[in-house]
Amino acid sequence: MFLSAINRLQRPVSIAPLVTFRILFGLMMLAGTIRFWANGWITQQYVTPKFYFTYMGFEWVHPLGNTGMHFIFGVIALATICITAGLFYRVAVVVFFAAFTYVELIDVTNYLNHYYFISLISFLLIWLPANRYLSVDVRIWPKLKCTHVPLWTIGIIRLQIAIVYFFAGLAKLNPDWMLHALPMKIWLPAKSHLPLIGGLMYKEWIAYLFSWFGAFYDLFIAFFLINRKTRPMAYVFVLGFHISTAIFFPGIGMFPYVMIISSFAFFSSGYHQKLLAFFIGKNQLIPTSNYRYPAILRVLLPGVIGIYFLLQIIIPLRFLAYPGHLFWYEEGYRFSWRVMLMEKSGNTFFTVKEPSTGKTYEVDNSKYLTPLQDKMMSTQPDMILRYAHYLADIYTKRGIKSPAVYAECHVALNGERSRLYIDTTVNLAMQSLSWKHYKWVLPFTKNEK
Template sequence: MMGTKSEGFFSFGSITNRGAALFASSRQNVSIAPLITFRIVFGLLMFLSLIRFWYRGWITSVYVTPQFHFTYMGFEWVHPLGDLGMHLLFLTIIIAALLITLGLFYRIATVIFFIGFTYVELLDVTTYLNHYYFITLVAFLMIWLPANRDYSLDVLLQPEKRRKLVPAWTIGILRFQMAIVYIFAGLAKLDPDWLLDAQPMRTWLPAKTHLPIVGVFMYKTWVAYLFSWFGAVYDLFIVFFLINRKTRPYAYGVVVIFHIATAIFFPGIGMFPYVMIACSLIFFSGEFHERLQRFFPFYDHSVDETTYRFKYTPSVLIAIYIFLQLVIPLRFLLYPGHLFWHEEGYRFSWRVMLMEKAGSAYFTVKDKAHTIEVNNAEFLTPLQEKMMCTQPDLILKYAHHLAATYKTRGLVSPQVYGEIYVSLNGERSKLFIDTTANLAAEPVSWKHYNWVLPYSKQDK
């Protein structure tokens, strides 16, 4: 059996009769090398990111200090584990990340990493970041991929487990995941605010005049347009240039520059640029990765054609996964109203750095004998309050929490009213929700929230 040069279903090879060819090529066997690099780099990056998170004191400030957490619908049972517990959990995930890199007890390590990381992410909606979601998805995929079958401690301990070839879909699925991130991020930018008004770049860039060389241009409107349009084009098309063998090295150079630039301009996005730079390596060929790995210490140069075989290829499950990845980011289409305003279907859709939104929220709790104004700082951290003010589902969750809390303080069936002002993409703040709606009586659901006032664009 020969290792084919085809690179799975993301090659430009067979545009005709794509369906059949795609299915067939995904079952062909290719070099395991891209998976190996991916495993090492991903594990290392997670290891460093988690240590950074710990070092900055965020475990405590985000998961220990808050007395109330915004849980995800259906995951209300997920609770923080206390100071010691949270740190132990992070320690466990950090060790798991290291084991993934080393390829030691790989299957167990990936399962622990996936469960641990996902558990942490489910604790509080206000900490949601697209790249955390991406990490969760990749961690899930890695459980099923044989990324430890070469250049790993598992193979060192059990040499008979070494495999040089893997089914092409094991690499293709990771490329698919990358493509989803980029292309949906690009599609999200095909938006009037982004393209025609250059928002939020126009708001954010004047804050970047401190940068050397480019700083002086940051007040220029055309620069905001350049950033917006370049960002949109980059996100939409970079994947295709990464897939194409001829353009790939240039494209990767652009990936590095683009993400380093975003890291310099927007340090607040944290690890996201590095995650994308590292994970984009998956687009390189098996040949490239094999040559790369020759530089690794203790690399075993011996070549054989052992092939990793799944007992059965989970075609149906892969198809379902792909379908979900294609559909979940599009669920916003089911909702009426302006997406940025209502944010129904906004999360899990690769909308990164897409809008500038800020708000102020004042709540009043009432019953027949009481009218009490809520002090948000009593219940929420500044970060939580900031996120809650602009996101309807969080406003509702918080209002329900207030109703429950004030019930224990002696109010009879407390009603909760919000006076909330939100500013979107540089516009003036406007009243966000119906001040006469008793939020305590409004149900949390997937349905459109009618108590959020409709958006109206106004002159600036």
């Protein structure tokens, strides 16, 4: 049983889906990079800020200044072109993965689930022979040409997408989303400008419909995409769902398009083969050769891939190890495919006190943070703590002896009235950043720890 499954995964199939995926992914990443640059976001997010919220363990990651950051994005753009064309593919995809991930690691403020997804996909692409057909590499080195690859090389992309959807669906199975249609109930009335259906946006049942449909879609779409019979219909759902999210929530940017294009990988090898044939004018791929991994990789890869997917399952579930309301504490919230899941806003005033003189200094956040950083920081405890530590440094440099940092933060979650978020009596300068439960975040409800 197990062995036959393994054998099935090794079965050679047409390389076509991998090639389509490579080309579409490359083109989309190129478009995304151009859009990011054209919007002036490189400067806004990676040059203007004076302070960056790094990830734990990645404190050594720093931006490279105006020229440096634009250069990096130039490199990313070049890599996407090479990926699309299949030119120096392996180098290009390694460079893309490294540069893209580096940029994402600079500042927690800019964390988006689909950026994380892009990092993961590009990591997987490093190990896949996506350049062995219809590529410049094959033109230069015809010996590289392969028409067939092991099934699992396409399978891991599908599995990755399935994991994203499934966990996104699981995340929606919470009382706020399912029983109270929150945050849809808050977000939809803001869409009443839409023609014809605008007036409906105030109706509660619409919010419930959106919530329930979203949850069911996320939970089951991957299964319907896997199944050959339901696949075409399921892809219609993919299109419908993501296009409507793009219409209703334009703020989510590239995300719908990333998913539409990625989900295309679920179509069979035969389908992709016909598609490629349509574009390059050949009827089919003449089976010339099967791609075979080098011996060392054949030994190593199963382990690497096994660990990778184990992590993909553990990481989104790590929130279970923490007490308290997940949306409130956000311990284990990121890297878990929680997309558009809550309406949370807050604002925070920091006060720096000099114990020896009793003098207090209220902090003007706009002096140190961009508006976006200020906004993101105000609802996320780890960012509040990092900023508090930064303030302690800044005020120490200004000559204040052992500054104590206090935060007065109010947060509103899912339409509830705002309430005090951080214990105002705790000196945040003395609290250390860790994976442990934050005791200085005030509980969401009274009976929580």
